[in-house]
């Protein structure tokens with residue numbers, strides 16, 4: 001196999017101190033190939049977001065190995081790391097500064113990294129996510145939920161990263177706009193050969209977006225399977241079977257990829 005774009009090996013994440021330590025992630029390992037889209041699924045509290053936060057540098061208290069293109073990452077990240085990897089959060093309202101215009105939100109990463117040509121890049125970014133220049137000087141509260149998440153995606157792409165970490169990127173959105181945002185993310189991945197690691201509790205979303213999934217329970221990966229295997233309903237583990245059944249009553253057509 002070619003060198004994976006992202007490799008996580010024996011990742012452990014702990015919260016708390018002294019005698020009150022809780023292990024939220026327990027020996028998690030997986031690989032994501034360049035241009036691939038990998039899903040982390042599992043019930044609430046299984047540790048999915050914590051894995052993503054450790055990879056993104058938001059949590060520093062972990063051990064194990066995280067590599068990007070073979071390069072080992074330290075818990076504390078250098079600025080250059082953020083040109084390689086960016087994260088999109090669940091709730092765009094919480095992740096965008098309420099008193100900054102879209103223009104400022106999109107310009108800021110460029111300023112921090114000393115990248116010029118700001119106006120051209122901001123206008124192109126708005127265009128790339130299906131928002132025109134009319135949105136440039138709006139504030140987050142003047143946008144719909146779907147438009148806000150498009151701005152969050154545009155911001156994540158300003159530094160032209162190769163990897164996006166997507167933490168339930170559509171679950172805070174109206175069902176009617178979820179598919180639009182997922183399609184936008186899919187198109188962007190194809191156009192730019194981006195690598196995605198996506199956390200979701202929604203199996204229809206991974207069926208639509210991902211090629212491979214790791215199923216998590218109580219901080220551990222209990223099963224790794226291709227989305228094809230999931231669609232054919234071929235889980236080996238009882239936990240995965242239950243998860244599949246619980247997802248919308250498990251209608252096989254639901255996982256055909258078009259129902260999102």
Ligand SMILES: Nc1ncnc2c1ncn2[C@@H]1O[C@H](COP(=O)(O)OP(=O)(O)OP(=O)(O)O)[C@@H](O)[C@H]1O
Nearest residue numbers: 015016024042043044045046047048049050051201
């Ligand atoms: N900052 C924190 N301090 C202490 N415990 C935490 C912290 N963040 C998460 N946890 C705990 O770690 C476990 C895993 O949480 P995590 O958010 O990763 O789960 P999840 O699978 O992403 O669930 P959800 O889909 O509900 O977000 C949970 O038991 C949670 O309570």
